[in-house]
Amino acid sequence: MSQRLLNLLEPVVTDLGYELWHLESVGAGRSSVLRLYIDSPEGIALEDCEKVSREVSALLDVEDTSSSQYQLEVSSPGMDRPLVTADHFQRFIGERARINMFAPVAGQRKFRGTILAVNGDMVDLGCDDQTYSLATGDMAKARLEPVFEE
Structure with missing residues (x-):
């Protein structure tokens, strides 16, 4: 995943009160998915994902980080969360x-x-x-x- 994209999105997620647990890009072209996993000590609810999705979508629209189409997904890392770092x-x-x-x-x-x-x-x-x-x-x-x- 691009360090530039991580540097762009992490402050937005943090400012909203969440931790950006992991960021991944899957697929290519029209089937490209940008997936953000967010976390917080209180856990993550659907409303949290919606809030982050709105802010990240708005930022990506302004920044135009990629010329390709993508689908944005925001979710909790879950109980079987990915371990990356x-x-x-x-x-x-x-x-x-x-x-x-x-x-x-x-x-x-x-x-x-x-x-x-x-x-x-x-x-x-x-x-x-x-x-x-x-x-x-x-x-x-x-x-x-x-x-x-x-």
Whole structure:
């Protein structure tokens, strides 16, 4: 995702009282989707998404950041939120995560375990009886794995 777009949108979302958790662009041309995940300590309701969507749409219309059409989506990161930055992992130490790597680490690309520690851009993930150190920059996809108590 363009750093310019992130720098443009983050202050708007922050000024509205939310955290811009993640920003992604999916697809191309007429099927292009710009997706913003917003968060707050109180959680996110539909009205929050609508408020951010109105402000971001207005800003993007004025800035004309792209000559292509796009569909804007604003939502909560959800219980299985994407984990992208070291700060995201840091916030959820002790929680479970699913991580897919671009290239194999110790012979595997898919990991499922507990976030043990974060050192710089390295995440220590405990899987069964082993600990793997995984670089956030080498992760294709990472999500929090909600645990439901019975």
